[in-house]
Amino acid sequence: MTTTISAPGGLKRLTTAFGGAILALFLAAFGALVMPTAAHADPASLQYSADNSTWGDMSLIPDFQGELIPGGELTTTFYAKNTTSQGGTLQVYLGNWTKSAPDMQAYVRVEVNDASGAIVDLTNNLAAPGTELQSTHLSPGQTAKVMLVVGMPATAGNESQNQSVNPDFALDFELDAAAVATTTTLTGPATANSTTAFELTATVAPAGATGTVQFKDNGASIGNPVPLTNGVAKRTQILTTAGAHSITAVYNGADGFIASTSEVLTVTVTTTPVEPGTGSAGSSSGSLGDLGSIFGS
Template identity: 90%
Template structure:
C-alpha cells in the first residue's frame, strides 16, 4: 500500500505547490484575513537552500524523500534565509489541500530548527486551509531550518491504498511590527601607527536602539560584536598591518530596529619607526636595561 503526494500538473515536487500565482493568491488572501494590521512580505523575499550552502529561489527546495505507507512519513528539508535588514516571522501554513479519497488517512506537520509543530489530521476533512503549522522569528541575515512532513498513521486502512494527497504547503513572511530605520555613525582617527592603540566609536540612532555592533576591517570582522550602551559601542584596536584600512561599523538590528551600516572610515596606518640605541659597543653608557627597553622586553 503506497500513497503519493501529487501537485498540479502531475509534478511530484514541492516547488509546484509553493510557486506561481497559486501561492501569491493564497498568501494575499490569508495575509489580509488573519492579521490585517501586520506588514507582510512576499515569501520570495527569502532565499532558499537545500544544503545551507547554495542559495536561490524556491527551486532550491528538494523533492520529498521516503515512502508514504502506514506508519511512514515523507519529508523534505530546506533552509530559509532572511537577506533583508529587517526581522520577521516565517510562518508555514497548510494550503488548499486535496486528496483523492475522502476517507484516506493522512496528516501533516512541520519542524523548524528541529522543533516540531502540532500534527494536523487530514482525515475526514478535519483540517482547515490556512492552519498555521509552525512559525519562527528570523532576524536580518539569519536562517531557519525547515522540514515539511506528510505522514500516514500506522493503523491506516485499505481506504488509503493507492490514493494521493497534496497538502499545498504555503509560506508567509511577516515583518516585525513597528520596526524603525536606524543610522550608524562611526568615528575614529584618520591615521595610526602599527603599535599604537586607538578607539573606534559607533553611535546608533534613534535613541533606544538595542543589540550589537560588529566592527569590520576591509569587510573582515574585528573581534566579536560589541553590545550597545545608550546607543554607543566602542572598541580599542591596534592595526598591525601598514596601509589604508577601510573600517565600518555594522549595527546588527534588534526587535523593533532595522540593521544599518556606517560609512567607511579610512585609517591610514604607518609602521612605527625603530629608534636607534643611545650607546655603542665600546661605551660604558649602555646597559642591559637600556637594550631591553629598545627591543621591548
C-alpha cells in the same frame, strides 16, 4: 504544480517504499488564504537552499520522494534565508491541500530548526487551509532549517489504499514593525574627585524604549550594561585616573527601537585630597588637634 503522494494499493506492499520522483513541491506565496493585518514581504524575496550552501529561488526546494505507508512519513528539507534588511517571522501554513478520498488517513507537520509544530490531521477534510504549522523569527541575514512532513497513521487501513494526497504548503514572511529612531541624553558632573563617587544618568527617548545602556569611558566599557527603567539608566562611578574623561552612554537598541549614542560628557578628575573639616580630633568633622600634646612639650 502540485505534489501528489500516493498510498500503496496492496497489503503486501505496505512495507515497501518506492523511490520514484513525485511531482515538484509547490510553495505558494501566502496571502490569499487570510487577510493580512501586518506588513508582509513576498516569500520569493527570501533565498532558499537544499544544502545551506547553494542559494536561489523556490526551485531549489527538494521534492518529496516515495509513497506513504501506515506508520511512515515522507519528508523534504530546505533552508530559508532572510536576505531583506528587516527582521520578520517566517510562517509555514497548510495550503489548499487535496485528497483523492475524504476518509484517507494522512497528516502533516513542520519542523523548523529541529523543533516540530503540532500534527495536523487531514482525515475527513477537517483541517482548514491557512492553518499555521510552525514559525520562527529571522533577523536580517539569518537562516532557518525547515522540514516539511506528510505522514500516515500506523492505524490506517484499507480506506487509505490506492489513494493520494497533495499536502500543499504555503509560506508567509511577516515583517517586524518598523523600528523607531531614538536619542540618548547623558548627564553628570563636569568635575569629580578620584576618591569620590558620582552619578551618571542616561535618558532614552521616546518613552517606552526598552533594553540596556552601556556607559563608556574614553571608548572602554564601564561595568556591565544597565537596564532601562522608564527610559532611564543610572550608574554610580568612581574614576581614579586624573585628567579629562570622555564619557558616553550607548543605548543598545531593542525590538522596535534603534540603537543610539549620547554626546560626549567630559568629566575632569582631580586627585586633590578632600579637605578635612574643623573641630576636635574626637569629631568626624574635626581637625587633628595639637600634635605637640601627643608627644609632649
